[in-house]
Amino acid sequence: MSLTKLSENKVAGGWHQRFSHQSSVNNCEMTFAIFLPPQIAQGQKVPVLYWLSGLTCTDENFMQKAGAFKKAAELGICIVAPDTSPRGNDVADDKEGAYDFGLGAGFYLNAIQAPFAQHYQMYSYITQELPELIEAEFNVSDKRSISGHSMGGHGALTIGLKNPTSYQSISAFSPIVNPTQVPWGHKAFSGYLGEDKTTWAEYDSCELLKQASSIQPIMIEQGLADQFLHNQLTPQALLDIAAEKGFTLNYTAHEGYDHSYFFISSFIDKHLAFHAGYLV
Numbered sequence: 001m002s003l004t005k006l007s008e009n010k011v012a013g014g015w016h017q018r019f020s021h022q023s024s025v026n027n028c029e030m031t032f033a034i035f036l037p038p039q040i041a042q043g044q045k046v047p048v049l050y051w052l053s054g055l056t057c058t059d060e061n062f063m064q065k066a067g068a069f070k071k072a073a074e075l076g077i078c079i080v081a082p083d084t085s086p087r088g089n090d091v092a093d094d095k096e097g098a099y100d101f102g103l104g105a106g107f108y109l110n111a112i113q114a115p116f117a118q119h120y121q122m123y124s125y126i127t128q129e130l131p132e133l134i135e136a137e138f139n140v141s142d143k144r145s146i147s148g149h150s151m152g153g154h155g156a157l158t159i160g161l162k163n164p165t166s167y168q169s170i171s172a173f174s175p176i177v178n179p180t181q182v183p184w185g186h187k188a189f190s191g192y193l194g195e196d197k198t199t200w201a202e203y204d205s206c207e208l209l210k211q212a213s214s215i216q217p218i219m220i221e222q223g224l225a226d227q228f229l230h231n232q233l234t235p236q237a238l239l240d241i242a243a244e245k246g247f248t249l250n251y252t253a254h255e256g257y258d259h260s261y262f263f264i265s266s267f268i269d270k271h272l273a274f275h276a277g278y279l280v
């Protein structure tokens with residue numbers, strides 16, 4: 001598969017690079033960013049943390065705003081940040097161009113409804129096509145963990161829980177934990193999956209946790225001044241199920257922090273160290 005390099009910048013002794021490539025599952029060109037820690041230049045195969053961003057984001061938000069490079073370089077972790085949806089002139093979008101559905105809002109699922117099914121196959125892209133590409137093209141190992149923010153926190157939790165042998169650890173900032181019960185999830189799931197709610201449960205962390213017999217280590221960070229906390233994110237729903245099932249979630253709520261990358265940048269080092277405990 002051929003990759004086109006769009007840019008590169010040296011940072012924290014390693015490299016930040018952006019690439020585009022033709023995606024066979026999304027049936028369009030996709031862009032991703034990668035941080036290659038300095039250990040790669042020394043011939044070491046490093047593990048990979050996949051970062052899934054939230055609504056309106058591209059591969060660039062995390063890389064520019066999270067401040068993750070120094071810690072990732074110190075720990076020897078490669079970070080891959082994919083785009084949040086397929087893109088292009090023929091890719092279907094929200095009718096009104098809203099920010100919470102369509103472009104920039106792929107919800108990390110495989111759409112089954114026309115016209116979205118033709119391109120919106122983000123679940124297969126993140127779990128299969130992208131890691132195969134990364135492991136073939138870069139000097140990385142097949143040890144992976146997954147993290148994300150908001151819609152990307154939902155993506156990290158659902159993808160991690162559905163693929164326990166593929167991801168060593170899972171973490172999330174301000175995740176949408178129960179999308180089948182909140183407005184962002186209703187809009188996305190009815191558009192991408194249709195009205196048969198049995199298909200919705202496959203992409204809901206609460207439903208997946210109810211079905212799980214064991215889970216990987218999970219860390220969740222939540223700001224208590226987050227404007228989406230009570231109507232979209234609803235972390236207590238996941239905490240209640242974890243308590244019923246006897247699972248320990250490493251959950252921390254923080255006074256005063258909002259939904260932005262200011263919050264993520266304040267605690268990203270903690271999440272990188274958490275993943276390093278299972279990756280390196």
Ligand SMILES: N[C@@H](CCC(=O)N[C@@H](CS)C(=O)NCC(=O)O)C(=O)O
Binds near residue numbers: 053061099
């Ligand atoms: N645009 C929306 C909010 C979108 C939003 O907060 N997106 C988050 C993820 S859910 C984000 O990371 N935005 C990009 C950024 O902060 O760089 C609004 O104004 O209500």
